[in-house]
Amino acid sequence: MNSGQRRGRWSGVPLQDRQALRRDELIAAGVQLLGSAAGSGLTVRAVCREAGLTERYFYESFVDRDQFVRAAYDDVCTRAMSTLLNAETPRDAVERFVALMVDDPTRGRVLLLAPASEPVLTQSGAEWMPNFIDLVQRKLTRITDPAVQAMVATGLIGALTALFTAYLDSRLSATREQFIDYCVDMLLSRVSSH
Numbered sequence: 001m002n003s004g005q006r007r008g009r010w011s012g013v014p015l016q017d018r019q020a021l022r023r024d025e026l027i028a029a030g031v032q033l034l035g036s037a038a039g040s041g042l043t044v045r046a047v048c049r050e051a052g053l054t055e056r057y058f059y060e061s062f063v064d065r066d067q068f069v070r071a072a073y074d075d076v077c078t079r080a081m082s083t084l085l086n087a088e089t090p091r092d093a094v095e096r097f098v099a100l101m102v103d104d105p106t107r108g109r110v111l112l113l114a115p116a117s118e119p120v121l122t123q124s125g126a127e128w129m130p131n132f133i134d135l136v137q138r139k140l141t142r143i144t145d146p147a148v149q150a151m152v153a154t155g156l157i158g159a160l161t162a163l164f165t166a167y168l169d170s171r172l173s174a175t176r177e178q179f180i181d182y183c184v185d186m187l188l189s190r191v192s193s194h
Contacts, residue, residue, distance in 0.1 A: 019061065022051075025053060031072050031107065034110050034114050093187075102176070163183060
């Protein structure tokens with residue numbers, strides 16, 4: 001990269017904001033590599049190449065590859081949680097989640113498949129799961145028994161995880177509309193049965 005390109009990339013960006021922007025670019029590159037359909041080819045060098053940055057900038061924000069992989073995974077989980085929190089109805093939640101995870105299958109693979117192939121994410125996945133269960137549990141206001149509420153929420157998250165994983169892997173031949181309808185029906189029927 002010549003100095004003219006370098007200067008143009010950061011021109012007008014205050015010095016104190018550049019590190020945050022570089023970190024965001026590295027995270028975006030990491031999500032792309034971690035969620036690649038060909039499997040994760042995530043190395044520090046590959047991330048830097050994808051982001052168009054040098055390793056110096058990688059180590060400006062991350063201690064090592066493991067910390068970086070967790071940060072990329074956390075970014076996807078945070079976006080997923082935000083998407084679900086902003087939903088008004090069960091259908092809206094499913095439609096938004098499909099748009100985030102299926103329309104951009106890279107993100108879906110990071111959220112649902114990367115923990116199986118990246119040992120560093122085993123703990124991260126376990127740490128995020130209660131957040132998703134708690135989110136669903138808070139929506140189950142018709143169920144007054146907290147123990148039943150927790151079991152229903154846990155079962156729904158498990159079932160939805162399996163469904164989305166199979167849909168992303170193209171193991172389900174359902175159309176998008178069939179898939180959304182099924183997920184919504186499952187959510188509504190499970191809640192109304194209590």
